[in-house]
Amino acid sequence: MDKNIAVKVDDLTVAYNYKPVLWDIDLEIPEGVLMAIVGPNGAGKSTLIKAILGILKPIAGSVSIYGKPYKKQLQLVAYVPQKGSVDWDFPTTALDVVMMGTYGSLGWIKRPRQKDKKAALEALEKVGMLAFKGRQISQLSGGQQQRIFLARALVQNASIYFMDEPFQGVDATTEITIINILKELRKAGKTVIVVHHDLQTVPEYFDWVTFLNVKKIATGPVKDIFNDDNLTKTYGINYKVSIQE
Amino acid sequence: MNNAQIEIQIIASLVSIACAIPGTFLVLRKMAMISDAISHSILPGIVIGFFLTQDLNSPILILFAAFTGIITVVLVEYIQKTGLVKEDTAIGLVFPALFSIGVILIAKNANDVHLDVDAVLLGELAFAPFDRLLILGTDVGPKALWIIGVILFITITLLIAFFKELKVSTFDAGLAASLGFSPAIIHYGLMSVASVTTVGAFDAVGAILVVALMIAPAATAYLLTTDLKKMLALAIGFGVLSAISGYWFAHWLDASIAGSITTMLGLIFLFVYLFAPSKGVIAVLYREKQQRAEVSLLTFLLHLKNHTELEERHVNHLREHINWQRVRAKAVLELALKNNMIVVDKNIVSLTKKGDTFTSKAIDYIITNRDAQIEDMKDDFFLFRG
Ligand SMILES: Nc1ncnc2c1ncn2[C@@H]1O[C@H](COP(=O)(O)OP(=O)(O)O)[C@@H](O)[C@H]1O
Ligand SMILES: [Mg+2]
Numbered sequence: 001m002d003k004n005i006a007v008k009v010d011d012l013t014v015a016y017n018y019k020p021v022l023w024d025i026d027l028e029i030p031e032g033v034l035m036a037i038v039g040p041n042g043a044g045k046s047t048l049i050k051a052i053l054g055i056l057k058p059i060a061g062s063v064s065i066y067g068k069p070y071k072k073q074l075q076l077v078a079y080v081p082q083k084g085s086v087d088w089d090f091p092t093t094a095l096d097v098v099m100m101g102t103y104g105s106l107g108w109i110k111r112p113r114q115k116d117k118k119a120a121l122e123a124l125e126k127v128g129m130l131a132f133k134g135r136q137i138s139q140l141s142g143g144q145q146q147r148i149f150l151a152r153a154l155v156q157n158a159s160i161y162f163m164d165e166p167f168q169g170v171d172a173t174t175e176i177t178i179i180n181i182l183k184e185l186r187k188a189g190k191t192v193i194v195v196h197h198d199l200q201t202v203p204e205y206f207d208w209v210t211f212l213n214v215k216k217i218a219t220g221p222v223k224d225i226f227n228d229d230n231l232t233k234t235y236g237i238n239y240k241v242s243i244q245e
Numbered sequence: 246m247n248n249a250q251i252e253i254q255i256i257a258s259l260v261s262i263a264c265a266i267p268g269t270f271l272v273l274r275k276m277a278m279i280s281d282a283i284s285h286s287i288l289p290g291i292v293i294g295f296f297l298t299q300d301l302n303s304p305i306l307i308l309f310a311a312f313t314g315i316i317t318v319v320l321v322e323y324i325q326k327t328g329l330v331k332e333d334t335a336i337g338l339v340f341p342a343l344f345s346i347g348v349i350l351i352a353k354n355a356n357d358v359h360l361d362v363d364a365v366l367l368g369e370l371a372f373a374p375f376d377r378l379l380i381l382g383t384d385v386g387p388k389a390l391w392i393i394g395v396i397l398f399i400t401i402t403l404l405i406a407f408f409k410e411l412k413v414s415t416f417d418a419g420l421a422a423s424l425g426f427s428p429a430i431i432h433y434g435l436m437s438v439a440s441v442t443t444v445g446a447f448d449a450v451g452a453i454l455v456v457a458l459m460i461a462p463a464a465t466a467y468l469l470t471t472d473l474k475k476m477l478a479l480a481i482g483f484g485v486l487s488a489i490s491g492y493w494f495a496h497w498l499d500a501s502i503a504g505s506i507t508t509m510l511g512l513i514f515l516f517v518y519l520f521a522p523s524k525g526v527i528a529v530l531y532r533e534k535q536q537r538a539e540v541s542l543l544t545f546l547l548h549l550k551n552h553t554e555l556e557e558r559h560v561n562h563l564r565e566h567i568n569w570q571r572v573r574a575k576a577v578l579e580l581a582l583k584n585n586m587i588v589v590d591k592n593i594v595s596l597t598k599k600g601d602t603f604t605s606k607a608i609d610y611i612i613t614n615r616d617a618q619i620e621d622m623k624d625d626f627f628l629f630r631g
Binding site: 016017050053054055071074077079081085086087090091092093096097100103104106107108109111112136138152 | 273275328406410413420424426467475476
């Protein structure tokens with residue numbers, strides 16, 4: 001077993017109502033990369049993450065996290081869903097949402113304790129949201145909500161982070177805060193997988209990239225495969241990005 | 246108050262607590278309709294259970310009927326998963342079908358069953374104290390009290406044990422799944438509790454009141470709080486309040502208790518819906534009015550910032566130029582003055598330093614949507630809040 005592969009996906013096919021939205025995906029994500037998943041809307045990016053995390057049951061294929069099925073590696077993985085997937089009017093506060101990140105290590109029935117609260121407060125501080133800990137979550141701006149989600153993932157203290165569009169609807173300052181934290185995670189040897197929309201910033205933010213559109217188009221180091229050829233294959237139109245150095 | 250009156254009120258209160266707890270989560274999961282479906286489609290389960298046991302209060306009957314409730318949920322989800330119809334349509338397909346099977350079963354066997362549809366839908370709380378539970382010949386209280394008491398005890402135990410699981414899977418099912426808390430298990434657990442509660446309560450209060458007691462107190466509480474625990478507490482409080490005030494209302498009018506409790510639930514909801522401090526209709530209207538005034542204020546300040554010429558800043562000119570009705574211009578002028586954003590000197594309006602900074606910040610915010618700098622403004626101005 002190759003120790004350096006964090007996530008391995010084999011022949012994965014996922015369907016909604018028998019309509020496949022991911023076809024025969026093979027993917028190896030090396031440990032310690034900061035990887036972007038790019039592809040047009042409806043390409044199956046969110047579906048891929050959900051299938052890896054066992055939230056959706058694939059119709060074929062398998063997934064392993066450090067060589068073992070996801071169910072055995074729950075503690076190693078943190079997940080930030082797409083912001084739109086939850087109801088922000090839910091009666092809860094920023095701190096409480098971040099505390100949810102500790103639930104995984106607690107398991108069923110056990111309640112969070114003082115040290116879990118402390119961890120949540122530290123995570124809030126890290127994303128610059130400590131001042132908002134008591135704020136009801138609908139009273140937060142889009143960028144602040146994303147930071148809360150990031151804090152919740154940080155609390156999980158995982159080895160692998162999956163983030164679905166963490167830059168969606170955030171302002172420039174928040175984007176910088178978030179990407180700096182992600183880069184820090186990579187520096188600490190963690191593996192970070194991010195669904196990303198802004199192609200311009202891919203070379204600046206990420207060192208690894210996967211092109212996805214129902215099928216896997218390409219995966220590898222940004223410097224080798226982030227080119228017009230793969231972009232065109234993924235987005236279907238003649239794509240040109242001016243890569244800024 | 247005599248004994249029977251006290252017992253009726255205790256039963257009604259326990260039923261409302263037992264309903265408010267699952268009801269809170271149903272409301273938060275936007276599944277209010279499903280409780281309606283369960284309450285109707287358990288009828289065939291009750292009828293079949295009654296044929297088997299000949300006892301409306303038998304625990305076997307309750308389990309049987311609760312099982313029908315779960316079948317309802319499964320059927321609704323199955324139809325929904327085909328992707329052909331939406332959830333409410335699926336619910337609309339399932340429960341009339343099951344309910345009518347129940348009605349047909351009753352009608353076909355009407356001779357040997359003393360069970361009628363009215364009793365199932367409306368129940369009769371007034372008779373509950375007369376059906377006593379005897380243990381070794383000793384009267385230990387009304388049967389209904391024991392049934393709902395046991396159900397409530399189980400519900401509260403489950404709530405305390407699985408509060409965090411219920412919370413996380415209701416708020417973010419994806420996260421719950423990724424943390425290893427199967428949303429499906431929690432979902433069916435909640436549906437089972439809702440079904441058992443519905444069945445346990447229907448004999449005393451009827452199916453309609455069960456639905457009302459699940460949904461109305463939780464919906465009322467939702468308007469008042471931003472904390473899940475407080476929402477649960479408020480929902481329980483509103484449920485009990487409706488139960489007891491409804492009882493006395495019925496007593497006073499000599500009307501149906503279930504009907505009066507439903508009326509109380511409606512009245513309390515209406516009151517809170519109108520007057521809730523931040524989510525109520527009046528608060529929302531007030532906020533919208535305030536927001537409109539603030540937009541006008543900003544337009545006005547921006548005009549001042551862009552024009553140094555005196556004639557552009559004359560009070561009369563402002564009225565014409567910005568083209569507001571006098572009243573509104575006056576309101577805006579006053580709002581600006583009150584916040585020390587302008588000074589008026591011989592009918593010439595000028596921005597103060599505070600007004601100038603405010604305008605720059607506000608415009609910057611509107612253009613860039615950068616949030617951090619305007620935190621301090623949020624407290625004073627609705628315009629910059631969510
Ligand atoms: N719950 C669902 N039921 C049915 N179809 C879905 C569901 N979720 C997503 N899809 C479909 O699957 C495809 C992939 O969706 P998704 O993974 O969300 O794409 P992306 O995240 O790349 O935008 C889309 O065509 C979408 O319409
Ligand atoms: Mg997506």
